[in-house]
Amino acid sequence: QVQLVESGGGLVQAGGSLRLSCAASGRTFSTYAMGWFRQAPGREREFVATINWSGHSTYYADSVKGRFTISRDNAKNTVSLQMNSLKPEDTAVYYCAATRDGGSYYTELLSYRFWGQGTQVTVSS
Numbered sequence: 001q002v003q004l005v006e007s008g009g010g011l012v013q014a015g016g017s018l019r020l021s022c023a024a025s026g027r028t029f030s031t032y033a034m035g036w037f038r039q040a041p042g043r044e045r046e047f048v049a050t051i052n053w054s055g056h057s058t059y060y061a062d063s064v065k066g067r068f069t070i071s072r073d074n075a076k077n078t079v080s081l082q083m084n085s086l087k088p089e090d091t092a093v094y095y096c097a098a099t100r101d102g103g104s105y106y107t108e109l110l111s112y113r114f115w116g117q118g119t120q121v122t123v124s125s
Contacts, residue, residue, distance in 0.1 A: 002026045002114040004096045009119030012086055016123070020081040022096030022116060030074035033102045035112055036081045038092035038121075045095065045109060049081060053102030061107075064090075086123045093118040 008020040020036070035050040049070040051058045058070050067086075072079040079096060097112035106112065 004116035006119040050105040
């Protein structure tokens with residue numbers, strides 16, 4: 001069982017930056033693939049970024065590629081999402097997710113077993 005707690009959300013102007021963090025419980029964090037998803041009001045939850053167990057493999061949604069960076073620190077049981085050049089359309093609740101099969105990375109919601117409660121990101125124009 002893994003518990004995930006996100007932090008770092010807030011209100012920022014367009015063009016600004018935020019760094020989200022996800023703290024994970026448990027001693028097996030380093031074996032998990034991790035992902036970030038987001039859900040805007042009235043829309044389905046969508047994939048943002050993912051990273052494999054080692055951090056050497058990452059993948060991004062086209063909408064955030066070149067602006068967002070996912071990283072992890074297995075010694076600290078954390079995964080982060082650095083968000084730069086934020087746009088109003090990035091406004092959403094951002095969720096951290098984990099799956100046991102850390103050998104690859106995953107873009108589908110159903111691939112993830114564990115989810116955090118989410119953190120709100122609001123980008124004003």
